[in-house]
Amino acid sequence: MADQITKRSENYSQWYSDLVMKADLAEQSQVRGCMVIKPYGYAIWEKMQRILDDMFKQTGVQNAYFPLFIPKSFFSREAEHVAGFAKECAVVTHHRLMNDPDGKGVVVDPSAKLEEELIVRPTSETIIWSTYKNWITSWRDLPILCNQWANVVRWEMRTRLFLRTAEFLWQEGHTAHATAEEAMQEARTMVDVYAKFARETMALPVIEGHKSPNERFAGALDTLTIEAMMQDGKALQAGTSHFLGQNFAKSFDVQYTDKEGKSQYVWATSWGVSTRLMGALVMAHGDDNGLVLPPALAPIQVVMVPIYRKPEEMEAILSKMEEIKKGLEAQGHSVKIDNRDTLRPGFKFAEWELKGVPVRLAIGPRDLENGTVEVHRRDTLTKETMSLEGIGEHIAHLLDDIQKNIYQKAFDFRQSNVEKCDSWDEFKEKITQGKFLLCHWDGTAETEQKIKDETKATIRCIPIDSFVCEEEGKDIYSGKPSKQRVVFAIAY
Amino acid sequence: MADQITKRSENYSQWYSDLVMKADLAEQSQVRGCMVIKPYGYAIWEKMQRILDDMFKQTGVQNAYFPLFIPKSFFSREAEHVAGFAKECAVVTHHRLMNDPDGKGVVVDPSAKLEEELIVRPTSETIIWSTYKNWITSWRDLPILCNQWANVVRWEMRTRLFLRTAEFLWQEGHTAHATAEEAMQEARTMVDVYAKFARETMALPVIEGHKSPNERFAGALDTLTIEAMMQDGKALQAGTSHFLGQNFAKSFDVQYTDKEGKSQYVWATSWGVSTRLMGALVMAHGDDNGLVLPPALAPIQVVMVPIYRKPEEMEAILSKMEEIKKGLEAQGHSVKIDNRDTLRPGFKFAEWELKGVPVRLAIGPRDLENGTVEVHRRDTLTKETMSLEGIGEHIAHLLDDIQKNIYQKAFDFRQSNVEKCDSWDEFKEKITQGKFLLCHWDGTAETEQKIKDETKATIRCIPIDSFVCEEEGKDIYSGKPSKQRVVFAIAY
Numbered sequence A, B: 001m002a003d004q005i006t007k008r009s010e011n012y013s014q015w016y017s018d019l020v021m022k023a024d025l026a027e028q029s030q031v032r033g034c035m036v037i038k039p040y041g042y043a044i045w046e047k048m049q050r051i052l053d054d055m056f057k058q059t060g061v062q063n064a065y066f067p068l069f070i071p072k073s074f075f076s077r078e079a080e081h082v083a084g085f086a087k088e089c090a091v092v093t094h095h096r097l098m099n100d101p102d103g104k105g106v107v108v109d110p111s112a113k114l115e116e117e118l119i120v121r122p123t124s125e126t127i128i129w130s131t132y133k134n135w136i137t138s139w140r141d142l143p144i145l146c147n148q149w150a151n152v153v154r155w156e157m158r159t160r161l162f163l164r165t166a167e168f169l170w171q172e173g174h175t176a177h178a179t180a181e182e183a184m185q186e187a188r189t190m191v192d193v194y195a196k197f198a199r200e201t202m203a204l205p206v207i208e209g210h211k212s213p214n215e216r217f218a219g220a221l222d223t224l225t226i227e228a229m230m231q232d233g234k235a236l237q238a239g240t241s242h243f244l245g246q247n248f249a250k251s252f253d254v255q256y257t258d259k260e261g262k263s264q265y266v267w268a269t270s271w272g273v274s275t276r277l278m279g280a281l282v283m284a285h286g287d288d289n290g291l292v293l294p295p296a297l298a299p300i301q302v303v304m305v306p307i308y309r310k311p312e313e314m315e316a317i318l319s320k321m322e323e324i325k326k327g328l329e330a331q332g333h334s335v336k337i338d339n340r341d342t343l344r345p346g347f348k349f350a351e352w353e354l355k356g357v358p359v360r361l362a363i364g365p366r367d368l369e370n371g372t373v374e375v376h377r378r379d380t381l382t383k384e385t386m387s388l389e390g391i392g393e394h395i396a397h398l399l400d401d402i403q404k405n406i407y408q409k410a411f412d413f414r415q416s417n418v419e420k421c422d423s424w425d426e427f428k429e430k431i432t433q434g435k436f437l438l439c440h441w442d443g444t445a446e447t448e449q450k451i452k453d454e455t456k457a458t459i460r461c462i463p464i465d466s467f468v469c470e471e472e473g474k475d476i477y478s479g480k481p482s483k484q485r486v487v488f489a490i491a492y
Helices: A012-022 A039-058 A072-076 A077-085 A127-133 A180-200 A247-251 A278-283 A311-330 A345-354 A365-370 A389-415 A423-433 A443-454 B013-023 B039-058 B073-077 B079-085 B125-135 B180-201 B247-251 B276-285 B309-331 B346-353 B367-370 B391-416 B422-432 B443-453
Strands: A026-028 A033-036 A070-071 A088-099 A107-108 A113-120 A146-155 A167-178 A206-210 A222-229 A235-245 A255-257 A264-267 A267-274 A303-306 A335-337 A357-361 A374-376 A381-386 A419-420 A437-440 A458-465 A470-474 A481-489 B026-028 B034-036 B067-071 B088-099 B106-108 B115-122 B144-153 B168-179 B206-210 B222-229 B235-245 B255-257 B263-265 B267-274 B302-306 B335-337 B361-365 B374-377 B382-387 B419-421 B434-440 B456-464 B470-474 B481-489
Touching: A012 A026, A033 A039, A033 A167, A039 A146, A039 A167, A039 A180, A072 A113, A072 A127, A072 B106, A072 B168, A077 B309, A088 B115, A107 B073, A113 B088, A127 A146, A127 A167, A127 A247, A127 A267, A146 B144, A167 A180, A167 A335, A180 A206, A180 A222, A180 A235, A180 A267, A206 A247, A222 A278, A222 A389, A222 A458, A222 A481, A235 A247, A235 A278, A247 A267, A264 B382, A267 A278, A278 A389, A303 A311, A303 A345, A311 A335, A311 A357, A311 A365, A311 A389, A345 A357, A357 A365, A357 A389, A365 A374, A374 A389, A374 B456, A381 A389, A423 A437, A423 A443, A423 A481, A443 A458, A443 B222, A470 B144, B013 B026, B013 B235, B013 B276, B034 B039, B039 B144, B039 B168, B039 B180, B039 B276, B067 B073, B067 B206, B073 B079, B073 B115, B079 B247, B125 B144, B125 B168, B125 B247, B125 B267, B168 B180, B180 B206, B180 B222, B180 B235, B180 B267, B222 B276, B222 B391, B222 B456, B222 B481, B235 B247, B235 B276, B247 B267, B267 B276, B276 B391, B302 B309, B309 B335, B309 B361, B309 B367, B309 B391, B361 B367, B361 B391, B367 B374, B374 B391, B382 B391, B422 B434, B422 B481, B443 B456
Parallel strands: A303 A335, A303 A357, A419 A437, B302 B335, B302 B361, B419 B434
Antiparallel strands: A026 A033, A070 A113, A088 A107, A088 A113, A088 B088, A146 A167, A167 A267, A206 A222, A206 A458, A222 A235, A235 A267, A255 A264, A357 A374, A374 A381, A437 A481, A458 A481, A470 A481, B026 B034, B067 B115, B088 B106, B088 B115, B144 B168, B168 B267, B206 B222, B206 B456, B222 B235, B235 B267, B255 B263, B361 B374, B374 B382, B434 B481, B456 B481, B470 B481
């Protein structure tokens, strides 16, 4: 099973692709750049959705749904947004097919050309703000806190499953506020939600921070981000939250009457995470045997494999397993008994390791006699024989411990690959070795661009919660004065 | 509030549109035929999704996700399916916009024309069966039971919120089986799930049955349906489940090796319900005051309105309400305290009636003294004063009772509007009065078409669980022999 997967040390990128496909998470479809998310992969995404959705709602956010299509003219409204998004996208020009007059299947009906082309949404600020215009009159209508779970399309030339696909699934929150302060607070609240989710649910240590102006979302005054380190030392942007100022309100003329009766433009945020998180999950924790899933997101938390030679042994073992399963399910764990009788245990072990199931229980005839069970944990690949008494409590502890251990491992890995760096020669060398470098930066887009051109490294963020970076110094490239260090890395 | 809504007796169709908009369920977007589902409407849809999804999973179904786009050529594969679906649809022909050389916003980049046009999915049989081809080799790979929650697009000329929109949300299940019997059983299982959901959750009495060949899904050998009666006596098809035979397996060459080592084509089903259910919910239960929501789907089950003159009264009442709210929430009910201090109670009452909240509690200073509360139920518009003692238990019973009563009312209405009919003259008269007519039919498409041409009535279904229809007789139109009655009605 695992021998079908390229080793990380051989080719990390190929390892990733192998893993996504062999573990049945996703595959390329026959439509260029679009993926099929397979049931096992989708089950993980559903868990992410459910947990995030609850967290959003706890902050007062409600879900809604806005159209898939955006009239082309909407993209001309917000100048910077156009530049960023109106380029590579799917354009609907016709609304009918007809039988080919030459009898070769179907062709586009030329008489069904749309008056105005429709763009399949790459993101929904424009259509949502054109809607909010009708929802907002007075200060009493604010704030509006809407989120939608949706598919979006950005025409990408080079695609990779989950990390970069033409169509992907995501949530996009769009909020409207009376004041700049409130909107900035909302943007911060939501990136905090993302960071908490990444850390606690995905076991992913992330650095929270501001993007440099160059790396902001098209149309944003500030972009907050969470950045994670993958096992090759590259950075992956895992979620962003934008303070959009009044740009969209002005473009779509969305004003409210304040308590003093004066007209004011509305302040905006937007924030999103996508199926890209699936890629982060795989790359951050997987090993050469396959996926390593944090229990909080594992569709199956405990798998049980019976070991037997004779049919009557099997029966007795399966019956014991059903009993254990009931107990674990009553505690809220998801459990599977692998009772396929055409496969050997070793094959099953390898398959569930590949799929990243956190805990595996094996029971053989001798275990049955002794009242024991073999408990294997996926994260450390270690096993021990335990008494069946108190197994429920033990599994609960074990799952907690695995969740924490996966986080700690990723955290330690990152910590050992983050360095302060004050020498440009050192920078050039270390950045290619998969390090996050904490460097002084003079705050100019020019320097940032030059560093990117020479090394491919970008400013991932100006950290706000993970490192103490505020200190005087000199820009690593230009030598000009700098007030704080920022995180440089090569990114996905 | 309710005076902004047209009365049902004046104009049922306008009443529906008024209600959908005034109750904040949905509105037309600026994109032709596409709706915006507003937070209150979406909250109901989310409840539907959650409950249906659990029911699907209990039958062994897993969720997955397939591409939004389908290559045009796929539509030429299954002949009947083409005829049914490849006509009015959104066609993507280009993948890039560029700045207008004349400086007028953005235009489609003519150099970015796609080699093959992509169709925004109107339904996903073709893309899914082209995927299943790679998933299925042996009998061991079967059955496959996948569902996806997705948006689909069918270019409709005349649209109505929820009932018929260009883009809508739905779930589509697609299953693959080794035998015809198993696939037929699956199609039946799923229509049974829909019927159970409609009856128990939506409080919607539905008639389960087979479609006549004319009314089948394009490419199906059998279509099962649930049909509901709206308050104007028209029928609304609320969900369908199709036995697709081997049509798609043959079109996409999906074969499996059976236990004897022989190649066999795979058998298929598909089944779906959509945001159309929202329309059914509104039209089946609403009244001239607004929505009437079954408690099982109400985003807010209990709303509390404080009645006071002085601030200190308000404080005491709200504090008591918080206490009641906690108790009700602990029982699993969703509760809202309407503490807006700029609106009069009467206005609030009307607003929550409009929004269909099942139970309203009002507490004034005298209630506080007496330990009582005024309990108002939305379905009957009646109220009574009750002791606060045991209020939790009372509300639980009341919600149950309301759920049952809404169903019973709709059931009684339908029963009083279903008739056996054996005279063509009578048929023509009664069918326009909003009756479901149980008539003999000779089983031919010709007769069915003639009846439709003359009266607009269609065969809604050949019932399997709601009426005893098997008896010898003569076709109501042709006079030819018939073996059973079928349901005729005018449909949405």
